[in-house]
Each structure stands twice: as C-alpha cells, then as structure tokens.
Amino acid sequence: DAGVIQSPRHEVTEMGQEVTLRCKPISGHDYLFWYRQTMMRGLELLIYFNNNVPIDDSGMPEDRFSAKMPNASFSTLKIQPSEPRDSAVYFCASSARQATEAFFGQGTRLTVV
C-alpha cells in the first residue's frame, strides 16, 4: 500500500478563496483523522471519522471549515472563505482499529495570502 495520500502537497491561495484538501486513507482503515499543525498551536485534531461517519468535529475552528467522507477511500477538508490565519500544515491520518497506531500522510502546506 502507498500509505495515506494527501493532495496537494502545497497550496497558495488568496484570502477569501475556497480551498479543498484531499486525503486517501490506507485501504481497509476505518478511522480517518484531520489534524492542523502550526508553530503556535502545535498539532490540533480538527475532526475524525469512523466508517465514514464524523464522530467528533469539536476541533473544527469555525463554520468556514467543513469535512466530508463520501466513501471509505476519500475525504476532503474544505475552507470557505480562507483567511491568512488558516495558513498551516494540514495532515490526514488513518488507522485500522481504535487500538492501533495512526498512519500519517505527508501533509498539505497551506498558505493564504
């Protein structure tokens, strides 16, 4: 398996634009996590899914953020409208069961100017 795949690796966008980040989890994994990493706040859990269903989205900062998982092999994190303070590295991770470790993608570095 190729691991967790995120796209794009880098995204630069203007304030106010819509941004969509994509994630393909490892096949067979039934948990998917979205994290945001910044120097100031470290690694923050935004939302996670179990069997494509959102379980906890309390980490989603504002209504501008939304996440979907239409099927077991694909998830999106959307920011609309984007703001400069959204600039961060966004990671997607997946795990097979609650008891096992999560595997991370390479991340998407988002810059909002």
Add this chain to the structure above:
Amino acid sequence: AQSVAQPEDQVNVAEGNPLTVKCTYSVSGNPYLFWYVQYPNRGLQFLLKYITGDNLVKGSYGFEAEFNKSQTSFHLKKPSALVSDSALYFCAVRDMGAGSARQLTFGSGTQLTVLP
C-alpha cells in the same frame, strides 16, 4: 477529557549518550499510548506503542518507552543517541474507557537535538 503533556520543548544530548524525552498523560479510562517522530517537512512516523502487557515497550530505531501507571508517564528513551535522531517527537494518547470519544490526542512536541 484526555490530555498529554510534554514538559520540555527542547532536549539536547551529546551523541552516544542516553536520551530521555518525557511525556505524561491524563485519561479517565485505560490509556493507549504512542510515540511519533517528525522530520522536517515530513509527516509523523510511528515509533512505538503501549496497549497492555510489559511496561517496557521497544520500537523502531532502537527507541523504547516505559509505561508507568502510578506516575501516568510514558517517557521515550534510547541508550545511545545518534545525530540522525534529531527531530521533533510527539507523545499521543487514546482513552479507551467506556464512553470516551477515543480520539488520538497529541502532546505539544519535543525538539530533540543530538550534538556530534
């Protein structure tokens, strides 16, 4: 609510010396504990985990960690540090108690620098 504390933002150690990166946790149920490493411009890589059983767990690259229930700690250790171990290390916990949300919560990270 579950939480993880990594009290040291930065740890410096000389190559060949033993290293320790500290982690304490707080959960209401049984903890599942993990260590991850992050190299610059890369994602997090899994190092080791504690689920149950022996309190000393061994992981990748010669790292090990000791689970101490009474002190609610899970410190990462290595007997002899390498310059290539220099990276950002994260401790994480999952609360497996009944009724918990069971999400994976990370500490703030500790930057390890191994000096040649």
